[in-house]
Amino acid sequence: xxxxxxxxxxxxxxxxxxxxxxxxxxxxxxxxxxxxxxxxxxxxxxxxxxxxxxxxxxxxxxxxxxxxxxxxxxxxxxxxxxxxxxxxxxxxxxxxxxxxxxxxxxxxxxxxxxxxxxxxxxxxxxxxxxxxxxxxxxxxxxxxxxxxxxxxxxxxxxxxxxxxxxxxxxxxxxxxxxxxxxxxxxxxxxxxxxxxxxxxxxxxxxxxxxxxxxxxxxxxxxxxxxxxxxxxxxxxxxxxxxxxxxxxxxxxxxxxxxxxxxxxxxxxxxxxxxxxxxxxxxxxxxxxxxxxxxxxxxxxxxxxxxxxxxxxxxxxxxxxxxxxxxxxxxxxxxxxxxxxxxxxxxxxxxxxxxxxxxxxxxxxxxxxxxxxxxxxxxxxxxxxxxxxxxxxxxxxxxxxxxxxxxxxxxxxxxxxxxxxxxxxxxxxxxxxxxxxxxxxxxxxxxxxxxxxxxxxxxxxxxxxxxxxxxxxxxxxxxxxxxxxxxxxxxxxxxxxxxxxxxxxxxxxxxxxxxxxxxxxxxxxxxxxxxxxxxxxxxxxxxxxxxxxxxxxxxxxxxxxxxxxxxxxxxxxxxxxxxxxxxxxxxxxxxxxxxxxxxxxxxxxxxxxxxxxxxxxxxxxxxxxxxxxxxxxxxxxxxxxxxxxxxxxxxxxxxxxxxxxxxxxxxxxxxxxxxxxxxxxxxxxxxxxxxxxxxxxxxxxxxxxxxx
Amino acid sequence: xxxxxxxxxxxxxxxxxxxxxxxxxxxxxxxxxxxxxxxxxxxxxxxxxxxxxxxxxxxxxxxxx
Numbered sequence: 001x002x003x004x005x006x007x008x009x010x011x012x013x014x015x016x017x018x019x020x021x022x023x024x025x026x027x028x029x030x031x032x033x034x035x036x037x038x039x040x041x042x043x044x045x046x047x048x049x050x051x052x053x054x055x056x057x058x059x060x061x062x063x064x065x066x067x068x069x070x071x072x073x074x075x076x077x078x079x080x081x082x083x084x085x086x087x088x089x090x091x092x093x094x095x096x097x098x099x100x101x102x103x104x105x106x107x108x109x110x111x112x113x114x115x116x117x118x119x120x121x122x123x124x125x126x127x128x129x130x131x132x133x134x135x136x137x138x139x140x141x142x143x144x145x146x147x148x149x150x151x152x153x154x155x156x157x158x159x160x161x162x163x164x165x166x167x168x169x170x171x172x173x174x175x176x177x178x179x180x181x182x183x184x185x186x187x188x189x190x191x192x193x194x195x196x197x198x199x200x201x202x203x204x205x206x207x208x209x210x211x212x213x214x215x216x217x218x219x220x221x222x223x224x225x226x227x228x229x230x231x232x233x234x235x236x237x238x239x240x241x242x243x244x245x246x247x248x249x250x251x252x253x254x255x256x257x258x259x260x261x262x263x264x265x266x267x268x269x270x271x272x273x274x275x276x277x278x279x280x281x282x283x284x285x286x287x288x289x290x291x292x293x294x295x296x297x298x299x300x301x302x303x304x305x306x307x308x309x310x311x312x313x314x315x316x317x318x319x320x321x322x323x324x325x326x327x328x329x330x331x332x333x334x335x336x337x338x339x340x341x342x343x344x345x346x347x348x349x350x351x352x353x354x355x356x357x358x359x360x361x362x363x364x365x366x367x368x369x370x371x372x373x374x375x376x377x378x379x380x381x382x383x384x385x386x387x388x389x390x391x392x393x394x395x396x397x398x399x400x401x402x403x404x405x406x407x408x409x410x411x412x413x414x415x416x417x418x419x420x421x422x423x424x425x426x427x428x429x430x431x432x433x434x435x436x437x438x439x440x441x442x443x444x445x446x447x448x449x450x451x452x453x454x455x456x457x458x459x460x461x462x463x464x465x466x467x468x469x470x471x472x473x474x475x476x477x478x479x480x481x482x483x484x485x486x487x488x489x490x491x492x493x494x495x496x497x498x499x500x501x502x503x504x505x506x507x508x509x510x511x512x513x514x515x516x517x518x519x520x521x522x523x524x525x526x527x528x529x530x531x532x533x534x535x536x537x538x539x540x541x542x543x544x545x546x547x548x549x550x551x552x553x554x555x556x557x558x559x560x561x562x563x564x565x566x567x568x569x570x571x572x573x574x575x576x577x578x579x580x581x582x583x584x585x586x587x588x589x590x591x592x593x594x595x596x597x598x599x600x601x602x603x604x605x606x607x608x609x610x611x612x613x614x615x616x617x618x619x620x621x622x623x624x625x626x627x628x629x630x631x632x633x634x635x636x637x638x639x640x641x642x643x644x645x646x647x648x649x650x651x652x653x654x655x656x657x658x659x660x661x662x663x664x665x666x667x668x669x670x671x672x673x674x675x676x677x678x679x680x681x682x683x684x685x686x687x688x689x690x691x692x693x694x695x696x697x698x699x700x701x702x703x704x705x706x707x
Numbered sequence: 708x709x710x711x712x713x714x715x716x717x718x719x720x721x722x723x724x725x726x727x728x729x730x731x732x733x734x735x736x737x738x739x740x741x742x743x744x745x746x747x748x749x750x751x752x753x754x755x756x757x758x759x760x761x762x763x764x765x766x767x768x769x770x771x772x
Contacts, residue, residue, distance in 0.1 A: 079738060081738035082735065087725070088721075094726050095726055219751070222729060276762075280763050
């Protein structure tokens with residue numbers, strides 16, 4: 001085939017992709033008001049990903065970043081066979097994707113679905129192509145040109161010491177909020193669910209066994225130990241059903257939200273100080289493989305089953321801003337809620353972590369950085385589909401706070417929830433609610449906020465039906481809960497450790513002794529501070545009678561998107577310093593959008609007059625209630641102390657938001673300053689490792705036949 | 708055919724191990740043999756422990772949400 005005919009046939013192929021995508025979008029647009037098949041959503045998405053990857057990411061590679069296929073990467077420069085290893089790009093893609101995929105893209109779209117699937121779908125697609133994938137790709141590139149250094153380091157060298165320290169403190173605070181909100185997702189999923197609690201608790205002795213196996217019995221045989229672990233998990237899910245049905249055993253695992261909170265806090269502390277090989281490493285193996293398996297399984301399930309979307313394309317909550325799952329108008333709160341599936345600031349930490357140290361060639365950063373994030377967005381899209389294929393009435397009954405579903409505290413919760421949700425316009429009978437609970441083997445599914453149970457019901461329906469009814473709904477529901485809880489617990493454990501190191505770095509600025517990571521006292525102190533910090537937010541979220549998720553998740557979304565904005569500001573500075581400012585709009589446009597979104601969301605969260613939206617307005621409203629002396633204990637607030645607690649928490653959250661907003665404004669100032677300085681210089685001022693050519697036998701080195 | 712299958716299996720194993728932070732041991736041994744022939748490479752057990760400590764014991768604990 002000649003080069004010419006290749007390009008003609010490739011043009012035809014891309015034209016076909018474009019037309020297919022346009023047809024899928026057209027079908028979705030024209031069939032508003034009736035239920036459509038999820039395949040249309042999936043097809044439209046995949047076409048957008050393909051076109052975004054083929055054209056926009058190539059433009060960024062060739063014109064904006066000017067990647068150099070002949071340039072030495074850190075993997076070759078520092079090749080040590082351990083941290084720095086030139087790696088096959090497909091294998092590295094797997095590593096990078098496993099590192100960025102977490103609970104965020106699964107939970108965010110489920111919560112956002114209250115506005116209907118269409119607004120979420122559009123933002124997941126537009127956001128990833130214009131912002132999320134661009135951020136991951138550019139940070140990976142910037143770090144690769146600088147020996148794989150970390151985000152904090154990069155901000156420090158390219159923008160200055162003060163912005164560097166500010167970025168570090170912001171990362172630490174964001175980490176605390178992430179840990180709290182993730183832990184809360186687990187608490188909400190396991191509250192009064194003996195089956196779920198048993199299976200999750202069972203993973204602790206299972207991980208101990210795997211850890212001992214991997215260290216003493218068959219050292220380092222990861223895949224063997226993981227197979228044993230997965231068999232153990234299946235066993236735990238099956239036995240869990242019997243435990244939940246056993247009247248003498250079930251009470252031990254039937255825990256309230258507060259009990260689970262204490263269990264998680266104590267567990268988090270112990271897990272973070274135990275040797276890593278005993279608990280963290282083996283559970284990480286289980287959760288990583290289970291996560292990849294569940295994502296692949298869900299994708300196959302959707303394609304085989306081709307379910308219909310039950311959720312309307314757009315609900316009334318997209319317009320009135322008073323949705324029961326979370327309050328707030330479409331702009332800016334939809335963007336804050338979806339968060340990770342479209343753009344996630346945390347990926348900047350991964351893209352400047354282990355991946356750049358293994359990149360064999362700069363040109364491959366496109367597939368790994370940009371392509372990896374497209375894949376993550378695809379996961380978010382599947383989560384959105386899973387939440388949209390279940391009955392909307394069930395969705396709202398599951399995700400609304402109990403105070404909204406059962407405001408008068410009726411004894412028959414299913415009847416109360418069914419009446420409330422039907423009154424909102426999503427008709428559902430009490431029988432349907434109790435039947436689904438029975439199907440998935442739970443006592444109740446009402447007000448199981450946090451996203452995980454909803455996703456689990458959707459996933460269980462998809463996988464159970466796609467396998468032709470193999471296994472029971474309750475098995476797959478608890479499989480899905482276990483898979484989410486497992487990787488959240490791994491993230492809580494690893495995150496507590498990482499936050500501890502960050503804190504010790506920061507404390508080291510005050511007292512050098514606290515920086516010593518081998519000092520037991522410094523370790524325990526830093527771990528205790530970290531666990532107490534996220535434990536506090538978790539606790540107040542769980543006891544919050546108004547539902548902690550709709551307080552904590554926006555806080556998490558705002559901070560996560562702010563971190564993304566900071567990462568994109570760094571990329572902008574680097575482009576100016578490379579004298580590529582003519583193309584800097586590629587990072588300026590998404591950074592500006594994220595700043596506008598997060599600042600207006602932060603502003604509304606602090607200063608809106610609507611108590612459902614604003615932290616301070618809520619606190620003032622409750623203070624006025626107490627001051628008026630009209631407060632009487634009711635179904636929502638059991639006592640005056642609980643009102644005072646909610647007032648304090650809202651004020652604390654409000655000040656946190658204000659603090660983050662100050663950080664963003666300061667970072668904008670530093671960015672503008674650095675860009676202006678770069679403009680004045682005639683020469684590029686980016687601080688890169690100087691050019692060196694790749695070794696001539698690079699290909700042989702990657703394949704392990706030469707060095 | 709069988710050669711390709713074996714190769715695919717090897718890649719899959721490598722990919723799975725790297726996902727949890729353990730790079731290819733053979734590549735490491737090869738690297739040590741060719742560039743540092745005077746040093747004895749770590750045994751697989753030592754190599755594995757070294758990688759576990761590196762993944763969770765240090766600054767690289769960052770995991771995504």
